[in-house]
Amino acid sequence: MRHLISLTDLTDDELYALVARGAEFAAGAVAEPLRDAIVGVYFRRTSTRTRTAFTSGALRLGARTITFGPDDLQLNTGESTEDTGRVLSGMLDLLVARTADATDELRSWAAAGPMSVVNAMSAEEHPTQGLTDLTTLHCHFGRIEGLRVLYVGEGNNSAAALALALTRYPDTELELRTPPGYGLAPDILATAAEQAARSGAKLSEQHDMAALPAGFDAVYTTRWQTTGTSKPTADWRTVFAPFQVTGALWENSPEAVFLHDLPAHRGEEVTAEVLDGPASLAFTQATHKLHSAMAVLEWCRAAGRP
Numbered sequence: 001m002r003h004l005i006s007l008t009d010l011t012d013d014e015l016y017a018l019v020a021r022g023a024e025f026a027a028g029a030v031a032e033p034l035r036d037a038i039v040g041v042y043f044r045r046t047s048t049r050t051r052t053a054f055t056s057g058a059l060r061l062g063a064r065t066i067t068f069g070p071d072d073l074q075l076n077t078g079e080s081t082e083d084t085g086r087v088l089s090g091m092l093d094l095l096v097a098r099t100a101d102a103t104d105e106l107r108s109w110a111a112a113g114p115m116s117v118v119n120a121m122s123a124e125e126h127p128t129q130g131l132t133d134l135t136t137l138h139c140h141f142g143r144i145e146g147l148r149v150l151y152v153g154e155g156n157n158s159a160a161a162l163a164l165a166l167t168r169y170p171d172t173e174l175e176l177r178t179p180p181g182y183g184l185a186p187d188i189l190a191t192a193a194e195q196a197a198r199s200g201a202k203l204s205e206q207h208d209m210a211a212l213p214a215g216f217d218a219v220y221t222t223r224w225q226t227t228g229t230s231k232p233t234a235d236w237r238t239v240f241a242p243f244q245v246t247g248a249l250w251e252n253s254p255e256a257v258f259l260h261d262l263p264a265h266r267g268e269e270v271t272a273e274v275l276d277g278p279a280s281l282a283f284t285q286a287t288h289k290l291h292s293a294m295a296v297l298e299w300c301r302a303a304g305r306p
């Protein structure tokens with residue numbers, strides 16, 4: 001069975017193929033590889049984009065779907081993760097799950113039986129967001145190699161996925177500017193750095209906005225309050241304030257596009273002028289969640305239960 005729990009589960013070629021396939025779906029490719037498949041969609045945390053993308057994507061690819069809300073499964077009354085996986089894997093071909101907790105639970109379900117498991121966002125990583133982001137860059141620039149991306153904001157699960165995805169591509173550059181105390185998790189940073197050393201990408205993280213290089217191809221930010229998390233300190237807004245993305249960032253990168261994983265909060269992490277301005281691809285990026293979800297579902301099904 002194929003699972004997508006972390007982008008590190010993918011080979012370079014699998015990652016490149018998923019991004020390229022997402023772009024093909026964006027260009028109008030039609031396929032029904034999930035005909036006769038049953039896809040479970042279990043979201044324990046709120047979602048507008050990812051849940052809709054995977055449900056719509058599964059239906060478009062010919063599947064039927066079963067949706068579980070946060071209070072629906074007997075996990076809530078004490079049934080074990082392992083027993084839940086044994087039961088679901090006997091009935092579903094594929095499970096798309098957002099837990100916002102550690103990925104251990106997803107790995108347990110992946111090991112339970114013949115059911116592919118897709119991580120629709122966990123505490124550590126948001127892998128399908130990373131695929132969406134690269135599909136968006138691929139569709140806009142026609143390539144990913146050589147692109148220079150500035151990421152401004154919390155080193156959250158979307159930032160982790162971006163770092164784990166982009167550093168697989170030769171000659172790319174990812175400059176992270178994260179608030180002090182809110183950087184990328186050390187293990188993610190180390191893995192991304194290893195990948196960059198292998199691919200020839202550049203990766204750096206700094207905890208201020210000083211001395212920004214010029215000429216980025218894309219500026220990316222994310223919401224300040226990541227789904228399913230809370231901030232450990234009361235004064236976090238003071239720490240985050242210098243990291244708001246404003247039009248001033250375009251003085252040194254006039255050609256840069258703007259990316260945002262959404263939901264957005266105008267006046268917090270980004271100004272309305274940027275989010276709704278001519279450089280913004282944020283809502284195109286949201287639409288590409290559907291296309292990359294279709295690529296992931298198709299890829300899982302290609303090695304799945306007949």
Ligand SMILES: NC(=O)OP(=O)(O)O
Nearest residue numbers: 047048049050261262
């Ligand atoms: N970016 C993202 O994952 O959006 P949702 O939380 O709405 O799914």
